[in-house]
Amino acid sequence: MTTTPPDDRRNERRLVRDIAHARAGDKGNTSNISVWVYDPDDYALLARILTANRIKTAFPDLIRGPVQRYEMAHLGGLNFVMHEALEGGVNRSLNLDSHGKSFSYLVLGLPLEPDGSEG
């Protein structure tokens, strides 16, 4: 999970991070991650590839409950609400990041084109 400058990744698969930015928040054991395209033209692509099911199946051990997706098409954003996804949340999780603040980068680290190896 090292960060390499964009120039060095020309031959690598493109990630969600290449077209979008994201922020994670928590309420109890529920995490929400909003994902926003930089370029409105990329919204259709994002909405097509980043389905609730894709998020759920990419992290089966982490996300134990359902995933809902809310669309904010006019702002180029998707909001994912992931239930039972914080290892118990701040009350129970022994993850160093018990709020799941870092989980926005789980989504941004997904390849733009799934190759079938996820989940």
Next chain:
Amino acid sequence: MSFSSPRAVADAGPLGYTEQHTAVGKDGFVASKAETYRIGTGAGFSSDRLAPALDLARHGHLQALVFECLGERTVAYGHRDRMANPGKGYNAHLERRFRDILPACRAAGTRVITNMGAANPRAAALATLALARTLGLQGLKIACIEGDDVSQLVPRDQPLMDEPGTLADVDMPLVGMNAYIGVEAILPALEADADVIIGGRLADPSMFLAPLMHHFGWSADALDRLGAGTLVGHLMECGMQVTGGYFADPGFKDVPALSTCGFPIAEVGADGQAVITKLADAGGCVTPATVKEQLLYEVHDPSRYLTPDVTADFSGVDVRSVGRDRVHVSGAGGRARPETLKVTVGFDGGLQAEAGVSYAGPGAQGRGELAAQIIQDRVRNVHRLSGDLRVDLIGAHSLFATAGHRATQSQDVRLHVALRTHDREEAELMLWEVESLLCCGPAGGGGYRGQITPCVMTKSVLIPREKVVPTLEVMVA
């Protein structure tokens, strides 16, 4: 002498203030001085920085400055402090903050609103009163809002909000319970023309909405206005999270001068539309991207954002740049407020023990993995400790370990062991085992640290709102 009226300050138009507003005008946002309310954020969490708050107090030409200092569990931690010392239980930085902030806000005619009272608003107000007298702020009006502590009002058979069972099923000592209270609790303090308003579990956006309602005369049934004011509060309540904090990603999302990032200012119109901005010479940035990320921060259904005041609808919000570090927001809606109030119930959650040792150089990851296996074996099979255990290898798999990420060979890793238990002996034994790795574990381990921290644990219940009766007391320095 009391504070000069915030309204009078707005009309006076201090130097540099008029210019900012005449620049806006397209997009239907006509913001004449008198029609605009300037409100800033002085803290977005309990330990937020002081200097940028002081910058806003001195140079922001604000009518109100809001210090939002409570997270989901902060009040519960406050109750624990109050049990240890009845004069405590409020924000530990209150006196340090107010020593600088109160004189500056009095000079600028800026009202201060805060939930720094946490589990003991009365002690916070009395401390503020004493400080105001020490600072010579004669006549300063300090409002103390109480009534959010509902520990005498909630029955133990109350069902839990997000899970099966009742409060009685939680097998841990209760430390306190507080209802989220909203503008109904804050408006009387504004009507009393208090200069400093201090409460406990005041809902975050309500501290912004209340002064807007008071200033513009929005009624409780002007639901779209309440939705718009709640949007402003929601965008502002986390401080720098809308001005470039929690945002920078070098090479992708660069933020100028993040180390001197400024807190946000909202310029709000009578119709609830607003411009989010910051001081021109402060670091950070306000862009549609920073505003959008904050728009849905900790929001689930964007069309149903529940507060004690309104069911806000952010699904149609429009976000657009109207100048450098100036973002215009509009289009929030509102529906009727919930009939119940959310109550956070805090319990003594026992102890969290954490300890670590680092490994570096060739084979570091293999040596770290071996250390992790040793700890698992010692804790579970030798000592048979019963608490929840987690073993991470920072640099290889920690934050994303459960998500399944395993990094490739790292040459600098840190074993991190965490144990949650109600038994101090167990906690201490775990620390001892990790420290013993220095001589008993793999080669080249160094940098042991260990700590034991008391924890709180929270649950949520709902309470009929009519059972919660906020009270107000005004103290004059």
